[in-house]
Amino acid sequence: MKIFQCPSCRHPVSFEHVACANCGTELTFDSSRIEMTKLASRQSCRNREIIGCNWCVEGADWYCGSCRLTRTTPNLGSTRNIMLWRRMEEAKRRLLYDLSRLRLPLASRSGARLAFDILSDEVSPILTGHLSGLITLNLAEADDVEREARRVAFREPYRTLLGHFRHEIGHFYWAMLVDGTTFQAPFNLIFGDQAQDYQAAINSYYSRADRSYDRSGFISEYATSHPWEDWAETFAHFLHIVSTLDSLAGLPLSLDDRARRTLTDPYLESDFEALLSLWMPLARSINELNRSLGMRDAYPFDISPAVKGKLHLVHMAISAFRGQQRLAA
Known part of the structure; x- marks a missing residue:
């Protein structure tokens, strides 16, 4: 940012x-x-x-473009829920900023608009997820204590509110950028066959006794559950990268000419290698700064050659979509 x-x-x-x-x-x-x-x-x-x-x-609208996308708001009968909803909407506005900078539309091919249900689980459990353009988020994820407890329970190195938004939006854009396009075959080759039963794969994932996984092939453990989740995790990390590089652009640092060109607009950078060559030392630097402050690594992930290939496919799919939109205009 x-x-x-x-x-x-x-x-x-x-x-x-x-x-x-x-x-x-x-x-x-x-x-x-x-x-x-x-x-x-x-x-x-x-x-x-x-x-x-x-x-x-x-x-003449009463609500901004971000708030209009919230289809359902949580129960606002408590001050706590209002505070948590505020955090939710702040994260959503950052997500929409990402999408605007990437020049990605907020409607599906059929014209259905992206929408959000932000729900509290005071009556029944709420599962965060995506279905046909509707993203449902559990308000409890905006509570730092509750989210940290879930992060530990699920043995995740990273769990943030913005990360949830970026992951779920990845599902929305899979249908637009990959499904039925020339990227379908490369996706199946790199991420795996998406035709496998999704619910069975998720059930199998959560019933695993052995939580080890191939760290050289996947950005996170959850990415191993199904190719769709691998894509969503990778898509989220791509947004982490370009957004953080956008922040880097405004810092008083000494950079070479190629780095400055990349930081002119990381969201629209056509050279994937240029993005990664900046991101890798930046991620290490952020982690070292956090350690100096006694905090956990901000980016506790390693980008292996296989994960790099997956990130590259995300970048190519987004760039190709933008190119098609320009030609159509």
């Missing part, structure tokens, strides 16, 4: 800011132009007062 500037005093402001810390100007994010603007000149989202949504609305 790049650093934005206050439109009044040019002081650096973050993606989530509702006001400039330097001059006090109230801010709103214009998602169509990807820039911070003055609230006075734009209408704010109705959820600004409730959950601090800082996106502006379009036309």
Whole structure:
């Protein structure tokens, strides 16, 4: 995520800011132009007062483009749920920023719009997942203590709210970028045959007694459960990479000419090798900084040659889709 500037005093402001810390100007994010603007000149989202949504609305709408995608909100009868919903929507806005920078549409080939159900499990258990463009998220994942308990229980090295969003959106884009396209055969070769029974594979995964797996072939343990999950995990990691490189672009670091060209817009970089050559030392550096602060590695993963090939396929599928969209226009 790049650093934005206050439109009044040019002081650096973050993606989530509702006001400039330097001059006090109230801010709103214009998602169509990807820039911070003055609230006075734009209408704010109705959820600004409730959950601090800082996106502006379009036309006569009451809600911004991000909030309109939330089909179902959680039970807001408690202050805790409102706080957790706020965190959910903040993560969703970051996801939508990623998709906008990648120039990926928010509707399927059939025209069905992407939608989100954010539900609390006070009455019955809620499973986070994706089905035909509808992403369901358990509000409890926004609770740091609950999410950490689940991370430990599932023996995961990494579990974040934004990671959930990026994983589930990977399922949505598999149908658009791979299914029935020229990437179907390469997908089956690299990720495996997606025709195998999904539910049976997931049931088998959760019933395993031996939790070891081939770390040279998969980015995570969950990626071994089914080729669709392997794709979703890999897609999420691709978003981790380009988003973090976008943040790197705004830091006061000494970089060579090729690195600076890549960081002009990592989301649209056509050279996959250029992305990876920047990402690998950056990931190691972030981990070392975290260790110096007594924290866990921020990116506790190794990108093996096989995983690199899978990431490359994600990059090629996204780039090919953008190329087709340009020709169609």
